[in-house]
Amino acid sequence: MAMRQTPLTCSGHTRPVVDLAFSGITPYGYFLISACKDGKPMLRQGDTGDWIGTFLGHKGAVWGATLNKDATKAATAAADFTAKVWDAVSGDELMTLAHKHIVKTVDFTQDSNYLLTGGQDKLLRIYDLNKPEAEPKEISGHTSGIKKALWCSEDKQILSADDKTVRLWDHATMTEVKSLNFNMSVSSMEYIPEGEILVITYGRSIAFHSAVSLDPIKSFEAPATINSASLHPEKEFLVAGGEDFKLYKYDYNSGEELESYKGHFGPIHCVRFSPDGELYASGSEDGTLRLWQTVVGKTYGLWKCVLPEDSGELAKPKIGFPETTEEELEIASENSDCIFPSAPDVKA
DSSP, X not given: OOXXXXXXXXXXXXXXXXXXXXXXXXXXBOEEEEEETTSOOEEEETTTOOEEEEOOOOSSOEEEEEEOTTSSEEEEEETTSEEEEEETTTOOEEEEEEOSSOEEEEEEOTTSSEEXXXXXXSOEEEEETTOTTSOOEEEOOOSSOOOEEEEETTTTEEEEEOSSEEEEEETTTTEEEEEEEOSSOEEEEEEETTXXXXXXXXXXXXXXXXXXXXXXXXXXXXXXXXXXXXXXXXSSEEEEEETTSEEEEEETTTOOEEEEEEOOSSOEEEEEEOTTSSEEEEEETXXXXXXXXXXTTOOBTTEEEEOOSSTTSOBEEEEEETTEEESSXXXXXXTTTSSOSSOOGGGO
């Protein structure tokens, strides 16, 4: 029976949502952080989109955001020439890391002891979070502003992308191992630890490379310019979004397009699969982020599968919460000017 995709729409931001990141799975579920040009990154429950709190402190657009594995710390990169590290439970700012230009990307090591940053000054920086007063290690070599920088290979290597180049660095020697050059601007990069896969988007292309050697694995061509793509944790599916407001879902093995639908009211800037692979999140120019089911109709989170009595009708998942059922839930931050009114109960 046909099922219709019904997203959860999470509002609260007032400007375009440009980056998303999930935590790992914790004893309290998993969590989602969003970066937005309104300068107010938000933390949400990952499987429902419920707002937990807003991190206040940046004085410019926030371009990048991430959570550590157990969702106890958050980091943000902003246009105010700083990266900030936050206590993700209380919402308190732990430290501000001053830069000389706009910061675009942040990433924690697996043990949360080091933070990698990159931005418009073309330098990669590695901060020891246990010694915040110490100068960071710097890696030079990029010829244009850095868009994304990620730890890989159990933090032994670093992947970074600027306008038309992706580079692989050795952490121990701080030297470049290999690079990839593209004939158009790289729009996004995602690292999949299981299998050491690198997902790169540029133009209409979605390319997969080995994160160890940068050798090509395969690539897909989309019908429109793609800004972001994400690979399912079990490598079954791929989702992508871009300039035509649509979300595309592909079979990773065959490359067949499985679904496509209008996802937002503006270009899609970022898509990410949840750590359990049950849903994926998208962030857009329209100021919202949305959660989508990987398998439509499955009962999960706020989605409840409701089968009509008349089998001739189109079945569709409902979104349920106490005493009501709606097709689309507007999850708003009722007080987005507050930092974590109280520490979230789920992580107390």
